[in-house]
Amino acid sequence: MRYFFKTIHLIDYKNIVPKTVIGLFIILILLIPVFTRNVVTLSTLIMTGIWAVAAMGFTLVLRTGQFSLGQSAFMALGGYASAILTAQMGLPFWPSFLVSGLVSGLIALLVGMVVLRVGGIYFSIITLALGEIVRIIALQWEPLTRGSRGIIASAPPPIILGGHELVNFNASLAPYFYFMICLVAVTGLVFWRIGESRLGRTFAGTALNPVLAEHQGIYLMKYRVIAFTVAGVFTGYAGALYTHFLQVITPMVFGLWQSIQIMIMSIVGGIGSLVGGPIVGSILLYNLGEYLSRLDTPGLQSFLFGSVVVIVVMFLPQGAGLVNLWERFWNKVVWREEEYEPDEPED
């Protein structure tokens, strides 16, 4: 698995995207619910954001050189935790939501402490088996999870401020949209900070050359477990939001195919960047899947989806995802243009 990282070079955002572009982009995204009230568009975007958070978690784990095939299990754990706490135990929504990610993170910590010392492809298979076990437990532990009937997780309660109803989740999808934006932003910020910090460089170091890293006095297990746990926490939140957005969770919602979906989004988007890559990947692939599911011919959708992913992977520059295309574009096209404009002052 560590060979993956020989070809990747990590992206430094500061050089490739000016702050004004990022700012404009964020404002545009925040204004989407003002422009459109279309339920289908908004819910597609919300789903995109949720999968983006899960893909970010996958990318973080991959940063330490570990290839997790059970990320959807953490979505299921977070979703079930939140659904059980609110629907089965009658606790209020917000504390339950906060706890859900912690539950998923705690399980990631425990599992990681036992499993991560194995590493490599064996870790992938153990996480695959873990995903199956979570699904089977959700199916069999009927008193808690209601088995295959699933739990109905109601929408978050309206937020009331000074006797005035500020936000109502039942009235429109805009609150969900901003909820999703908050989740993506918090996750992105945390992951970005991790990527920039000493911790992030240590992650990359452990992946690039585990032996060397170990000889430098880096305790590999510790960093792998940290990455796995942090990813587990945020993937759990993504699962909880998913559950409360669909308002239902059943054992069939998260499985191996969802883990594969997360993985494809993350890698096609580009693993050189912890935040940008997963977001780009999920925006492109989720919407592609959404568009394809409208096709009438059965089979054509999955054929096209698979072919598009294969073609994208084949024609991407060596060892890079879609975000790297942006970098290339910026460096080769945009920079050059600015060089020819001497009047523009540089900042």
Next chain:
Amino acid sequence: MKKSFFSATILMITVMVIGMFSMCGTAVAEEPIIINVAIISPLSGPAGPWGQVGLDVYEAWLELFNKEGFRVNGKLYNFKNINYDSLNTPEGGAACAKRAIFEDKVKFIVGHWDTSFLAVSAISNPAKVILIARNGNEAVGGGAYNPEKMPYVVFGTPSHEKFLSDIKAIVAAYPNYKRIGISDSTLGKGVGWDYVDRDLTAAGIRFHHEWYPFGTQDYSPYITRFKEAGCDVIYGAGDVLAAMMITKQRWDMGLKYIKTGTAGGLLDPKMYIDVSGYDASQGFIAQHANPLDYKKTKVNPKFIKMFREVQDMVSKKQGKPFNYTAWTDWGCAHMQILAQAMMKAGSVDDPDKIMNAIRGGTFDTMAGKYTMSGAKTYGSPIVFGNPGCISIIKGNKEVYLSENPWKPIP
């Protein structure tokens, strides 16, 4: 006096003439108003064939149904189906429901049967869209169904009761049975089975349950467990692949005396023979929804004629004989319930009025007369009067075996 009589006559004649003209006008130029109904079912993926088999049928059936249409408040209405691919996942189902309700402005969802029931109802209920589905495990008491929170859900196909009817029909056909084995995948586990167990025990039927993980290929452990429990019939409530493999594997294990079957319509006897083998699939029990064969259930002769025409139309379209009959009590019956409820309610767009008409009402459908139990069962408008008819494979044909009509609860 005379003058007033004269003017009154003229007035009457004018009114009559205008009335006649206006009637002629409507009769000649009346365009039916089209009501869209959404059909959300898996069209691709492993469950795809079961969604696809409905498409041609619904198309053909609606063509016949729309020739006559139905009248509400003197206006003529037609149904038009829009198909959505749910991919058999809650996420896919929810996406379809949103597309149907908010993009295509559909007010009714019919013929729903896949695993996305809860996700779809979470969207259709707040939007006041009537969802007609089957009552699976979700629906029975203690399941996820809640009559207060889901006021616009109708269980138009009582799969749960139908399963019990099947078992009773099997007992009627084979009175010397030893014990009936009921197999289902773990996906189907839930409180629904407590009700089945209670009702079967009350009816004095000997049975034994086994569950297998979904996607199992080797059923010999489960068949052996059935054998050791003394079963001589294994009736599957799960997927049809499992039923076909159980049929083949018990034959290969030398347990030829065990009869097998599945709670679902026979797609095409050829498929079962191809997969399980000719000898092994003889006597394979399945649900039979062919109104031509019913002996105890009465179906309106008009619908029997319609059934024949639909089978002919679909056979012609597909270029091969169309043998699947279990469509009669799905989407088409749901649309008939909807149309008759609209006529009764006198409204095509007020979901509350239509729901009031559905609750406790009796409807004439392709699969016999349905009585909606209203609040008497699980608080929901559940259908009763379903034929519960079973058939077996004999040679290369599907043959009527037995029948146990589900009686309305008094």
Next chain:
Amino acid sequence: MPPAEILIEGLTQSCIYMTMAFGMVLVFSILGILNWTHGQLFMLGAFIVFYSTTAAGIPFPIGILLAGLVMAGIGILIKKFIIDRIKGELYIGVATLALIFALEGAASLLFTSDDRGLAIILPGVLNLGVVAISYQKMAVIIFTLIVMTAMYFVLNHTKVGLAIRAVAQQPVAASLYGISTERLSLIVMGIGCALAAMAGAIMAPLYPINPFIGRTPMIMALLAIVIGGLGSLTGAIVGGLILGFLHSVIAYYISYLSEVVLFGLIILILLVRPQGLFGASAK
């Protein structure tokens, strides 16, 4: 002791997993990648034998060989036109995973997703009184024995086999001795895909055939090679045997809970012996 029928059925299952797993390990040891589309090649093999026997009237054994040949060709094409053009194991992994969707979609388009069967081949059951065994299951077991013997012979007594073993152990040294790693990897890819397709073809009479049948055997074969030890051919065989038998025997005692036990056991094996039962050492 569970009844003999369960053991026979378990052995039949094991045979399929073994053949699949063997091909996957072979590809892994030479190319260094896991071919995730193995299950879909299995499915296509079943379809080829279905159409060649029902539509073209080709005898079943020749149909199996045909399936193996055609899929070996397709495997080589996949290797040449997709895998070779992608750099990095990670991206190859994603491409083969995406091929799962593409091939399943293509099969649904070509053959529709209806279920089919081939139970007409070799019907009949041999009843020995104590135990009944169908001819189809015997065919699967005999076929697997033949394939395994042939593979043993090829690997140990031919030049190609020697080259394969050499490249698996020391790729650089082997190429120094004049072995074309490129050509060898094509051959191995062809053999691996042919094994998957033939496994699909031989089981076609036993199970339903639809575009989605490849998923379970692929996961089971993957688990088999991992508990057997990645890169170990003996491990693939033993892993396949363990999975096939265990699943059936555990299911006989505790019914549907066997799934939990099975996956728990796999995790346990990997935790106690991370390199798998026959793996040399953790990579």
